[in-house]
Amino acid sequence: MTEKAVVIYSGGMDSFTILNKAHREGLEIYALTFDYGQKHSKEIEFARNVCAELNINHRIIDITAINQLISNSSLTSDVEIPEGHYADDNMKSTMVPNRNMILLSLAIGYAVDIGASKVYYGAHSGDHSIYPDCRPE
Template sequence: MKRAVVLLSGGLDSAVALWLAKSEGYELYTLSFDYGQRHNKEIMAAAKIAELAEVKSHRLVTINMDQWGGSSLTDKSMEVEDGDVDRTDIPVTYVPARNMVFLSIAASFAEAVEAQNIFIGVSQVDYSGYVDCRETFITAMENAINQGTVMAAEHHKPIKVHAPFIYKTKTEEILLGAQLGVPFEHTWSCYRGGEKPCGTCDSCLLRAKAFREAGVIDGAADQQ
């Protein structure tokens, strides 16, 4: 059976990516990260989602990116600002080179389990404009992975980095996820990580907007 490593944060994008890979018949290996973020809500959500998807293996990798901070998600001296759905600048929630780090580790995991596919739920049309969510970055990382793994460079088994939502909006992702049966009620989006979603950070506002535009009921909305 063809195998895929899916980067699973516990949020909407990665959950839909996982269910998409599942629908395409991959044997699934999920990878989540405790990277020193403000809370563990998304880590707990990822574990539950992996269980529901009946993945072959779910791994949690610890990387202490909070040692150097640089983001309101990893540096508690910085505030998570209130959201703005019309934002055009890159917000302080950007974690320096996070997806570069995650994809590098995913490549190591993929080679170890002989998976020729990595799924990541990034979108360059999302509000943030994060540089590590753009197609040029994904293409460059795929090339680096295939130059730097024995499986690809020597055994001629290239690794494909799938970014199926690179040109999709969150609304389109939700519509796809609804068709695939994604358990949205178990996903977590809030940056602040309180007992309940704050409803006012960028992620909460964009989630609410996308569900509203999709005409889909957010099963997690009653948590707010």
């Protein structure tokens, strides 16, 4: 029996890398894509297409309700997304507080429900200066 793994897959390059790692390991993948109202929603379509092409079980989960509580990010509000390097101070407006931990919590619950022994997500280590939930600790 093939080992099951849940992969948080946004459709962006970090999660694409981890999805392919799990795929190469021969795991039975259950990919989760979260719609939290992000402006870069075109990644959701990329995720859908990649999972279809690789024949990976894929679910897109609407969690836009979190914006009733977390609404100050330029990724999810009317505030314009700044340009620049992630280390630049102006990029702090792109932080969605505790986003990765929220996604991980949902993915772990799903893993327990389906009997998956692993949960994968790809965080860009270079984002650690503005995103606390991308730091190793």
